[in-house]
Amino acid sequence: MSSDATPDPYVDPLKFGQRMQVLRERRGMSRTVLAGLVGMSASWVKRVENGQLQAPGLDMVLRIAEALRVRDLADLTGRHDRHVDMFIGPGHPRLAAVRAAIDSYPYTADREAASAAHLQARLTRAWTARHEAPHHREVIGRLLPDLIRDAQLAVKQAERPADWRAAQALLAEVYSLSQFFVAYQPDSSLLWRVAERGLIAAQQSEDPHAVGVAAWLMAQAHRDSGPAHYDAADAVNLETLAYLEPLLPDACDDVLAIVGALQFEAGYTAARRGHTGTAWRYWDAARSVAERLPETYYHPVTSFSRAIMGAHAVTVAVELHAGPESVRQVARADAMTIPSRPRRARHRIEEARGFQLDGQPDVAIATLDKAYEAAPETIRYNGYAKRIILEESESKVTGRRRRACELAVKIGMLAA
Template identity: 75%
Template sequence: MPSDATPNPLDHPLDHPLVFGQRMQVLRTRRGMSRTVLAGLLDKSPSWVKQVENGALHTPGLPMILRIAEALRVRNLAELTGDQTMPIDLFVGPGHAKLPAVRAAIDAYPVADDREAPSAAHLSARLERAWSARHSARNHRDVIGGLLPNLIRDAQLAVRQADRAPERRAAQAVLSEVYSLSQFFIAYQPDSALLWRVAERGMVAAQESEDPHAIGMAAWLTAQAHRDSGPTHFDAADAVTLETLRYLKPLLPDASDDVRAIAGALQFEAGYTAARRGNTGTAWSYWDTASKVAKRLPADYYHPMTSFSRPIMGAHAVTVAVELHAGPESVRQAAKADAEAIPSRPRLARHRIEEARGYQLDGQPETALATLDKAYEAAPETIRYNGYARRIVLEETEAKSPERRCRAAALAVKIGVLAT
């Protein structure tokens, strides 16, 4: 039966399967990445990449395969290796048990409801408690996954029942924030289409609200979604970030701390994307601008959604250095950062993972594993869903040192990438 579907270049007849190098070339091309760029990310030469792709060199060992998978943002390792017995999702964590209930609430299309909608103030109070619970819980997805379905339904109802324009704008601002919280839950789970639906709905609700903070928050998350989609989406990430900064700039002199914080968070996002591009000067320039914003906020201020604050700038510096593949600088920034000042468990765990990436880049695998153990203690669900952490752990299960192999294997079991 004829089909109009576009064939997947990775699907080949069983008698002529694609070899590793061919798969690597297909995935690199699909990402819009040149051999020179990929070589730089792997600390190899463009000729080495070419020789692997054309089969002149043998398939590299597992540590390099994992580095290639990270650089190409390969979600399932089998896509790169062709070995269907290795269905390891690197950049997609396991589907959370509460994901179906959250998905059902998002996908529902209620047109009538006899209940009286909660007020925007009531919903805002519930949201404040939900954000607080997320920051304090080791298993934060479990907590917010239980709260989200009712929050989504109630916030949608509040928008539908709002009669006056001011009430409707207030309800839209709350609904946008509910969608923002939803993105934190859905991120890195196996449903990218759901993530984009929520991101788009959050942007629409924020614009309808005319609330600068809601607009900034929705833009911050949308830029991250674009960036995580790969290099071909970096321009889209920058467009969202910079356009929102232009919108916020004239409002900042009289803005609240939350609005100024979201502007600072967006400045850093621009730097983060620049670091992903390998633009060192631009990345650090945006980091410096964001740091100046943070210093003008109260010393004890901590943005409840983005974590933007004075302490987080140290963590952001580690991330910039890591994304620029500067191992020694990553370690130097990690030594300067005040991790204990980060009050959020999941954000602390994310920082520990970035530190571990830095130690790995600097040739300190033992310290990297020890730091990932700290990440697990802070928030197991953060490391369980983080592709960079999973890559380091899997790579170290092949280490020459028996002690490192043992430690990595134990952590791999805990985070679910190896069976017991």
């Protein structure tokens, strides 16, 4: 390695500050941006990186890891005797079968493709199972391989242009379901293949709803890749909204809902940037769309509805690192109105983040217990939940440490 080469934090025995700097620069993140995300000054970041300050405490280390989207805490700390996956789960047992179906390109088939009606009925059952089953990854992981192959075959065997476009819309929806399974799995390249193929299939279908759903998922993939991808997330979001908004006067509920979901996603990304006014402006626009939907309506993919707007408000406040506002929004939201188990668990995790920001760690742990009750597989693969549990498992308060450790055992972070 040349003397001016960038050191590798995964190989060289660097000090904490040096590792932080390398990981920050790989993200294309300035000291000012990182400082804002962790609530410190740019000069503080510089002093840590230069070794003028010692490595910060565990709470700040976890905040830095979250801001830098560090996958394994050891990559930041250098403690390779303590590996903690921050944002990716350990890998679901059915991941290999799903990956094989996604990666296969059969050129011949000895059977006739299933009808569009049959595929749609199977998809509907799969979405229902995803929302209702506590172990939803196991359920959809079992269904996905055959669904993927059958949807691909339907596109291949479609003869009329209209049938081909309809098959592409179904294939796009199958890829959307696949992305929910692949998210937070230890194969980021697979996630991108699914997101890109879903968007291509949706565009070829010329179906506005399919395009909106695929774009919603693509924007999330960009946003969750870190600050360097926020512009790409915004571009997908705003271009799709520009395409869909002229259709709103005559739109069905599903198209109306995907517009609202995209508007909220734009606000979510703005909150990640720390742009308070823009984040709440988009949330308010999404709420206006939600109010046009029937009271009992619930979008099967995005969960967009009247009921979800309280949960979305909690997310915006949490992403803005506004502790008191997060707790205020928690008090206004009603998690039990969210019919989807995984979405309800995700909301509980956001609530826990809010309580943690507000200095209420005991309430945060109790709220994560509720998330586990709603959907164990959601909390098991969620980096934010694991961050809180890890931090409180080292608390000096005996009762809190015990409860955090018990939850860590339940989700598989610690051995029993």
